[in-house]
Amino acid sequence: MEKIIQDRISKKGGIGFTGRPPGQDQRMEVLTEDLLKYGLIPELIGRLPIIVTLDPLDEDALVDILVKPRNSLIKQFSRYFEMEGARLTVSEEALRRIAREALAKKIGARGLRAILERLFEDVLFELPGQGAGSVYHLGEDLVVRRIERAA
Structure with missing residues (x-):
């Protein structure tokens, strides 16, 4: 082109x-x-009324997508944890590692949900049986281990 x-x-x-x-x-x-x-x-x-070119998203943009929108992915997962009486915390380093994974796989913003689903898969399955007041922290080390395990 x-x-x-x-x-x-x-x-x-x-x-x-x-x-x-x-x-x-x-x-x-x-x-x-x-x-x-x-x-x-x-x-x-003829079905494309407007032609626009976009710059690729960088790590900072993907991290913003994870946390800044009113209904961001991290807020959605946090609400799910809250419905089960638990609390979710995610470190900045974990968010950056998730963003780097999306960049490495070239899946962009749409792939962030798939990465998070894979990271929380076991926890979401076991969450309903946990006691109220549980706190789950997603740190970079856990992100790295789960990504390597899934590979």
């Missing part, structure tokens, strides 16, 4: 201030004609 965009831009013959150095990010300039040349069929392109 980048080559298609570069070819189109270079045909315009930009010089001076309008020129763009080769290799500079040109994803923001994707046109429907670029998608056609890339191989998408016109019927599909």
Whole structure:
């Protein structure tokens, strides 16, 4: 795709201030004609009213996704623990390790839930039988062990 965009831009013959150095990010300039040349069929392109390019998420963004939204994944799991009379705490290092795992597997934000489900699988099964007032702490060491065990 980048080559298609570069070819189109270079045909315009930009010089001076309008020129763009080769290799500079040109994803923001994707046109429907670029998608056609890339191989998408016109019927599909016609169903895309807006073409937007996104930057990949980094570790900080994934950690924010885990904890900041009103209904974040960590808050959802915490509420489940609270319904069973328990409390969940998660360390910053554990959150960062979870984010790095999502980056390493290239599964992005959508894969965070799958990672958490795998981490809490045993605990969620045993949680209803535990006494009220139990506290579960998810630290980086536990995240590493469970990820290695699942691999």
